[in-house]
Amino acid sequence: MHQSLQGATFHIEHVIPRVRGGTSELSNLALACPSCNLHKADRVTSDPDHAPAAIALFQPRTDVWSDHFEWDDYQLVAKSDVGRLTIQLFRLNHERRIKIRQAEQMFGLFPPQLSSN
16 A cells, blocks of 8 residues: 555554564564554464464565565455465455555556565
């Protein structure tokens, strides 16, 4: 999502939370919408109670987006366990997010331009 169409300022997110040993170095920071930041909390993996083995969340500084996700119209589709967990945890296909993507498209902001990472 683009901050320009949001009603709230994006948060500076610690990819590896400080309580899990993460630093405030630029390489460990990313912008996150408030909803994603609150859903992530201090997680870096799935809750072991919900999976036979821990699954890492998508790491925007080290993971390649296209290895884990693809677009199907306005829906984000998982291509890996990491993608499935991230979509589920952050509720990335919630009805409100679909409407935001439709609005973003009218302004030429969707689909997002991906970096080479």
